Amino acid sequence: MEEKLMKKLEAGALNFEAYFSEKALGMKASEIRELLKLVETSDVISLAGGLPAPETFPIETIREIAQEVLEKHADRALQYGTTKGYTPLRLALAEWMRKRYDLPMSKVEIMTTAGSQQALDLIGRVFINPGDIVAVEAPTYLAALNAFRYYEPRFMSVPMDDDGMITDILEEKLRKLKAEGKKIKFIYTVSTFQNPAGVTMSEERRKKLVELAHEYDFIIVEDNPYSELRYSGKPVKPVKHFDDEGRVIYLGTFSKILAPGFRIGWIAAEPHFIRKIEIAKQAIDLCTNTFSQVIAWKYVADGHLDRQIPKIIEFYRPRRNAMLEALEEYMPEGVKWTKPEGGMFVWVTLPEGIDTKMTFEKAIAKGVAYVPGEAFFAERNVKNTMRLNFTYVPEDKIREGIKRLAEVLEEEIKG
Ligand SMILES: Cc1ncc(COP(=O)(O)O)c(C=O)c1O
Structure with missing residues (x-):
């Protein structure tokens, strides 16, 4: 039975696309997610994601609260x-x-x-x-x-x-x-x-x-x-x-x-x-x-x-510092970046003429990933920027990742 069904599907019995609404046809998968799939399986240092570090999740607290909620508030909570x-x-x-x-x-x-x-x-x-x-x-x-x-x-x-x-x-x-x-x-x-x-x-x-x-x-x-x-x-x-x-x-x-x-x-x-x-x-x-x-x-x-926030801050601060220090140490002339006092991201601007979508594969080959900046602009008219995340990867990897990225960019800038 299953084989018969598979054969039917393979034969293209339905034109699936024909059923979608016009709006659905216009929807596109987020490019970033597509790019990140490339990274997930390899030993690339990813500065591309936007995830909080799982080490900051207050697992014990959640366990205790969940237990209490189930004991005392299950009628509402479920x-x-x-x-x-x-x-x-x-x-x-x-x-x-x-x-x-x-x-x-x-x-x-x-x-x-x-x-x-x-x-x-x-x-x-x-x-x-x-x-x-x-x-x-x-x-x-x-x-x-x-x-x-x-x-x-x-x-x-x-x-x-x-x-x-x-x-x-x-x-x-x-x-x-x-x-x-x-x-x-x-x-x-x-x-x-x-x-x-x-x-x-x-x-x-x-x-x-x-x-x-x-x-x-x-x-x-x-x-x-x-x-x-x-x-x-x-x-x-x-x-x-x-x-x-x-x-x-x-x-x-x-x-x-x-x-x-x-x-x-x-x-x-x-x-x-x-x-x-x-x-x-x-x-x-x-x-x-x-x-x-x-x-x-x-x-x-x-x-x-209120007790958790300072712990998260203490966890991320060295990562933010490591990224800013590594950028300072390794980036070639002509590269600029923001110096965030908080959050999760640094924004890097390269000299005009460099397209970070084009350098993405070279960076992957060197073992580092970032997010090309173009998609963050409503008009998609800026090519020479990228977003780096500093919360997910530990300090030594951040340093190594920035070093690798700087090598790619240096070659690119030299032309
Ligand atoms: C600016 C901004 N708004 C909203 C969100 C979505 O967050 P939430 O997990 O609350 O849906 C994010 C997540 O990264 C974000 O960066």
Whole structure:
């Protein structure tokens, strides 16, 4: 029977492609994931991934909490929950954000999501009409571009420097649009320790961004998975802190401060926005994983989160330092890179004319992998950049990886 079926399938009985929607036909697998498949099997040092180090997962704490949850809260934890999320967790997060970020939470509501990635999709669903202009940083988080793309916006890129998005350039662009009778729907920013660039928007620019949102009437989506991972420098308040109109939709996640496998993120925004996003989520998954949420609630409410963050920082800081030192030591002239005070990534810029997609295979041959930068730009118009991750690989491997990469780049620059 099985053989018969196989034969039928092989004979191409169905034209599978013909059944997909036009939108599905337009979807493409993330290039990075495709590239990374090349790396997984070999002994290449991968500075390409974006994963937290598994050594930072608080396994014992999770074991204890899970045990307690099953003993005392199984009726809630194993049941469907409300779409907005497990209320004790939502309250604990509100309190944690108030304390941690000095955020006035009284007018803000929190809902939980399946990671902040789901929040990005929900935001696309709720706010983007085809043709709407969505402003993004250049470069920006690739999977946000992909989540939004499904809803067919037009992207407007805003360049960055070491202080994050250059708000003066944004202002110029907004002014031009206004002269044409147009405006943007929202701006998406990864405000702190940006993925992929590693830079942080200055406080001055945060204030300016909120002012511009008021003046030109748009909303701000602030995606903040990394701000707790600070290895040096002074903390900055989220953009949301400077928002007194309800224009900022804030996204948080447990992925980098607990473990990404829990798939829990949250949205903190005006109740009006939350209500609509909640309706959109209902049709997708009814509710976020309840068992994970109850564990996350205990993790926050019992103070484990506050105790865990310094441990993660101590674990990553030497890795960040090792990468910055190795770049300094090995990189040839003409190569520039960002110096992140936190997060997971360093962004490298090579001399004009070098295409990091073309050098990728040479790097693999030398035993090191990175992510070519092109896909992080909405217009895919910048070729000479790359993203390096410093959280997953130990210090000695980071040093060796950078040394190998520097050799490849030196040859490339010499031509
Ligand atoms: C900027 C940014 N936003 C969102 C996400 C998605 O995170 P989550 O695991 O919460 O879905 C990531 C993950 O790497 C990210 O870097």
